[in-house]
Amino acid sequence: MAVATIETSGLTRSYGEICALKPIDLSVPEGEWLSVMGHSGSGKSTLMNLVGGLDRPTAGALVVGGQDLSTLTEDGLARFRREYVGIIFQQHHLVPYLSALENVMLSQYFHSVPDEAEARHALERVGLGHRLKNRPGELSGGEQQRVCIARAIINSPKLLLGDEPTGNLDHKSTLMVMELLKELRAEERFTVVMVTHNEEVAAWGDRTIYLTDGVLVREERTRS
Amino acid sequence: MNRRRWLLKMMFQALAHRGGRTVLLLAVLAMASSLATALWIVSLSMERRIAEEVRKYGANLVVVPQAARLDVGSGGLNFGSIAEPSYLGQSEVERALSTSGITSERSLHLRGALRYQNADLPAEGVDFAEIRRLFPWWQVKGAWPAAGEAVLGGDLATRLKLKPGDRIELAGTAGPIPLRISGTVSTGGEEDGLLFMALPELQQALGLTGQLSQVRLMVTASGDSLKSAAQSLQRQLPSAKVNEVRQTAHTSEGLLAKVKLLMMLVTAVVLVSAGSSVTGTMSTTVLERSKEIGLMKAIGGTRLEVLLIFCAEAALLGGAGGVAGYLLGSGIAHFITRTVFAASAEFIPWMGAVSLAVSLFLALLGSVGPMVSVFKLDPVRSLRGE
Amino acid sequence: MIALKLVPHLVAFFGMATVALRGATRRGMLAGTALAGFLVGTGFAVVSTGSVSGQFSFSLVRALLALSFLLFCAVSFTALYQSLGGSLPVGWLERLSSRPVSRSCALFLASAAAGAVAGCRLGPAVPSWVWGALAAAAAVLVLAAVLLESRLPAGLSTSRAGYLALTVAFLLFSASWSTRLDLFAPLTMKVMKFTHDFVHQFFESMLIPDHLFIHSYLWGYIGLLFGKEVGFWGGLIIWFTPVVMVFLAIGLERLPSVAHLRQGAQRRRVLAEAIRTRRMRLVLPGLALVLLASAVYRSLYPSVEYWDPKPVPVTANAGGEIFLPRKGEIDLMDGKLHKYVFERGGKTARFFVLLTPSGKLTVDLDACAICKPDGYGQAEGTVLCYYCKTLIPLETVGKPGGCNPVPVPFTEQDDGIHLSGVTLINTWSGTVQSTTRTTEKGK
Known part of the structure; x- marks a missing residue:
């Protein structure tokens, strides 16, 4: 049994009256690819945000990479995110006035110091070596998502979060992105937590959990 | 790549991305700082100029005979007092001046009446070289007089229908004097109603050789030292009366204070309006950019680091606006002083700092609200677009 | 306190x-x-x-x-x-x-x-x-x-x-x-004196009025090296x-x-x-x-209040002798600097009388043999030359040399001090003339 990267017990998150996440106990071992499935409003994004240090739990224990996130300050969480977490968004969220290369370098800037050669290398790894100087507006959805992946992995995170990474992509691009993630994971050995409502995408993971109305209803192990 | 250089590069790209708004902001900042600069330069230039004029033009001590009355600045001429005139001895005054050790410009005056076509004509004997030095605002139409020539006050010339080049014959108590009018003078003061001729000629014509009715002194001193100068001169001249003249200075200073107040009000209004417009523009910018802020926070920027980025952007704008404002403001100041005050503005390099400060202050003030929201923004919500 | x-x-x-x-x-x-x-x-x-x-x-x-x-x-x-x-x-x-x-x-x-x-x-x-x-x-x-x-x-x-x-x-x-x-003031002084000496040694050979290469405007620049500013900036x-x-x-x-x-x-x-x-x-x-x-600032604008009285005008009697009573309007024996100014024939001379710690009175010019005659002020235990900011201990006032005030011969009697006006004026003229010439040679 590998060391648990994510360990929650009684993790709860409520927005006022609405309880987005009922007490949840979850343990994700290091290096696992966990898919989180559920309909919209089922609390899967809330879970991901909590795990990624973007949000704070209302109650319960949340330990990620040995750090108790509920004790960290806001800036402490920010530092945790830049050291430990890489995030891939459904809407990509690239800075519109920066080129692909500079978007990756922005992440480096917040982490430590910008390093152009390294950023270029990362983009080459995701197959965008020829589009370094293009702004996000000049890239296709799949390409934008690949910039987003390059940005997420540039700081060698231990934990990669995907918030419906293929939600806006066509079938072909989806396959390409998933293939890329699999390759990168094989090289970098990071843990993946991926939120999706697509069975096919979920099947890329080692394990899938199903959330309904903030409750973990089912858990399913994909073939080894 | 260096962090600082990267930050700068990012700033420029962000500003270029929102080209139109950047230009607008720059224009407002430049305008505000240029107006502040221009008004300040104008007021400083005027202040210095007025101080200079007071120093240069205003006689600040007047020596008159003990019995005579002094009416400085009043337009009328009281001939009644000349009916029983008393005079200062020219040699006595000169001796007193040299022994009292007062360094000053001076001009000697003798006033008297000459007969012209059966009427009294007020005349003043002066040394024209001294006049040109002490009263540079005299505008002489025609030529300055040579020996045997005279200058006529503008009003008098109109009344007597005389013009430069005319010859007139005046009668003094000691005999007739033929004079040629070489020019007319207009100052807007009592000089416009007088005839000016060389001092020795008038002294001779009136039979008052070596006598003076007034000595004007321009002592390079101010305040208490002027008072003490007056006192020491008074001790040397017991038969005369030494008066300080403060009127000129007082009027100019009062006017200047008012002008300054006006300028300050205008500046305040400009700054307030520019400030609110900058605030408005900046806050919409940051509202639009809340997604960017959210992203920066999500990928690990601490609040202070994100704040720094926005501060740096505001500072960059403010700096550029300040430099532009200084250049523009100096131009405006030159234009205003040239056209309105008919003087040249000074070149004041340190105003650049003022202009820069104004612009930076406005830009940073304008982004205070947005910066607070940077602090408060929740990355998850702003990314979701809430 | x-x-x-x-x-x-x-x-x-x-x-x-x-x-x-x-x-x-x-x-x-x-x-x-x-x-x-x-x-x-x-x-x-x-x-x-x-x-x-x-x-x-x-x-x-x-x-x-x-x-x-x-x-x-x-x-x-x-x-x-x-x-x-x-x-x-x-x-x-x-x-x-x-x-x-x-x-x-x-x-x-x-x-x-x-x-x-x-x-x-x-x-x-x-x-x-x-x-x-x-x-x-x-x-x-x-x-x-x-x-x-x-x-x-x-x-x-x-x-x-x-x-x-x-x-x-x-x-x-x-x-x-x-x-x-304070170290900064002596440092500036040392730098100033060094430049002074250096320029003297170096340009001695060129002190010919109509030198082929050194035109008068160049003297303007060389003159810069003789000012107090050189010491300050160098320091x-x-x-x-x-x-x-x-x-x-x-x-x-x-x-x-x-x-x-x-x-x-x-x-x-x-x-x-x-x-x-x-x-x-x-x-x-x-x-x-x-x-x-801030140390430089302190050194330039020390918070010490200098005792610097206004010179009192004195006159000589018919014999050309100046007399200052020991205890008159001014008490000469109070250990403070007392400045006087004497005028004769269009020339004025400033001098001061001071009781040194050894208990002797001394009469000196308000100028030294080196600097421009900016005068002296008195601070605790010293007098200070305003021009070069040198501190002269009270013990050595009255001795000639360096930046010490130039002593003036006088006779001390029971009633007070007698000194010759002519000697005073001559000493002053000689000293001031030479220092003014030295400091403005470059111009």
């Missing part, structure tokens, strides 16, 4: 102790050393000002301060040279200086110097309660330093040169509060050079090699951390810069 006088010195001591504790291992011992050093220094200074001639202890302390500045210069240059990649055979020195014992010794010496400055300021006669209060204050400050140091952020790292920079800056800052210990450059060197040395320090790290993120993290600590190391020299600047 005494307490207020000592505040800057205690502050300097406090700062010094705080800095010394940073990164140290045996902090209790160090704190004790600092306290002991301070008290020993103060005691030494107080005793020596009391027993040996007053001038001696001041000169000694000043020499010590100058020595520390020179040491600082040497260290800063070495640091810069090393961070530029040069290597010096000073390994043994570095090993020695990194021993805890040498650190304690250095701190002891530095605190002793700080104490000596404070002691010089206190003067010879110190009541015992002041001693107690001073010791208590120093002890409290040392404790406060220990507390403050432990509260400072851990990231605030120091370098040896930076540490020395701040310590020396604190010492010089402390010294600048006393005009007799300023020397004053700030070492600390700027330290800045450069830290700024140019090589970043650690990261080639062995395979992972990019880790590489960058190491670099960022190195840059951050390097920047933190600049804090100490930065503080030193501020302190040195």
Whole structure:
């Protein structure tokens, strides 16, 4: 049994009256690819945000990479995110006035110091070596998502979060992105937590959990 | 790549991305700082100029005979007092001046009446070289007089229908004097109603050789030292009366204070309006950019680091606006002083700092609200677009 | 009053102790050393000002301060040279200086110097309660330093040169509060005199009025070298050079090699951390810069009030003799500077009468044989030449030479002082003419 990267017990998150996440106990071992499935409003994004240090739990224990996130300050969480977490968004969220290369370098800037050669290398790894100087507006959805992946992995995170990474992509691009993630994971050995409502995408993971109305209803192990 | 250089590069790209708004902001900042600069330069230039004029033009001590009355600045001429005139001895005054050790410009005056076509004509004997030095605002139409020539006050010339080049014959108590009018003078003061001729000629014509009715002194001193100068001169001249003249200075200073107040009000209004417009523009910018802020926070920027980025952007704008404002403001100041005050503005390099400060202050003030929201923004919500 | 006088010195001591504790291992011992050093220094200074001639202890302390500045210069240059990649055979020195014992010794010496400055300021006669209060204050400050140091952020790292920079800056800052210990004024004077002499030696051969190459406008530039400004700017450059060197040395320090790290993120993290600590190391020299600047300011605008009476006009009797009564409107015997001005035949001469500490009256011109006749003012134990800011101890007033006021012959009788007006005017004319000519030769 590998060391648990994510360990929650009684993790709860409520927005006022609405309880987005009922007490949840979850343990994700290091290096696992966990898919989180559920309909919209089922609390899967809330879970991901909590795990990624973007949000704070209302109650319960949340330990990620040995750090108790509920004790960290806001800036402490920010530092945790830049050291430990890489995030891939459904809407990509690239800075519109920066080129692909500079978007990756922005992440480096917040982490430590910008390093152009390294950023270029990362983009080459995701197959965008020829589009370094293009702004996000000049890239296709799949390409934008690949910039987003390059940005997420540039700081060698231990934990990669995907918030419906293929939600806006066509079938072909989806396959390409998933293939890329699999390759990168094989090289970098990071843990993946991926939120999706697509069975096919979920099947890329080692394990899938199903959330309904903030409750973990089912858990399913994909073939080894 | 260096962090600082990267930050700068990012700033420029962000500003270029929102080209139109950047230009607008720059224009407002430049305008505000240029107006502040221009008004300040104008007021400083005027202040210095007025101080200079007071120093240069205003006689600040007047020596008159003990019995005579002094009416400085009043337009009328009281001939009644000349009916029983008393005079200062020219040699006595000169001796007193040299022994009292007062360094000053001076001009000697003798006033008297000459007969012209059966009427009294007020005349003043002066040394024209001294006049040109002490009263540079005299505008002489025609030529300055040579020996045997005279200058006529503008009003008098109109009344007597005389013009430069005319010859007139005046009668003094000691005999007739033929004079040629070489020019007319207009100052807007009592000089416009007088005839000016060389001092020795008038002294001779009136039979008052070596006598003076007034000595004007321009002592390079101010305040208490002027008072003490007056006192020491008074001790040397017991038969005369030494008066300080403060009127000129007082009027100019009062006017200047008012002008300054006006300028300050205008500046305040400009700054307030520019400030609110900058605030408005900046806050919409940051509202639009809340997604960017959210992203920066999500990928690990601490609040202070994100704040720094926005501060740096505001500072960059403010700096550029300040430099532009200084250049523009100096131009405006030159234009205003040239056209309105008919003087040249000074070149004041340190105003650049003022202009820069104004612009930076406005830009940073304008982004205070947005910066607070940077602090408060929740990355998850702003990314979701809430 | 005494307490207020000592505040800057205690502050300097406090700062010094705080800095010394940073990164140290045996902090209790160090704190004790600092306290002991301070008290020993103060005691030494107080005793020596009391027993040996007053001038001696001041000169000694000043020499010590100058020595520390020179040491600082040497260290800063070495640091810069090393961070530029040069290597010096000073390994043994570095090993020695990194021993805890040498650190304690250095701190002891530095605190002793700080104490000596404070002691010089206190003067010879110190009541015992002041001693107690001073010791208590120093002890409290040392404790406060220990507390403050432990509260400072851990990231605030120091370098040896930076540490020395701040310590020396604190010492010089402390010294600048006393005009007799201030180093900047004598430095500017030395620079001024050096340039003066240098130019004289160098251009002696060219002092031909219609030289082929040196036109009159060039004399304008050479004239610049004769002004007070040369001393000031030259002094300023020397004053700030070492600390700027330290800045450069830290700024140019090589970043650690990261080639062995395979992972990019880790590489960058190491670099960022190195840059951050390097920047933190600049804090100490930065503080030193501020302190040195304030020392210059103190030196230029000392808070000391100079006793500078308005010259009283005097006249000579029919025999051309000036008489000043011993006890008249002005009491000549009160130990203060009394200035007079005498006029004769369109020429005026300023002179002063002063009772020296040895109990003798002296009459001198209000000018010296070197400087422009800007005159003198009196401060505690000294008179000061306003032009070159040289302090002349009261003991030596009345002796000719250097920047001392030029003595005037006089006869002292029971009723007062008699001196000849003609001699006075002649001495003044001779002196002032020659100094004016010297100082304006270039123009």
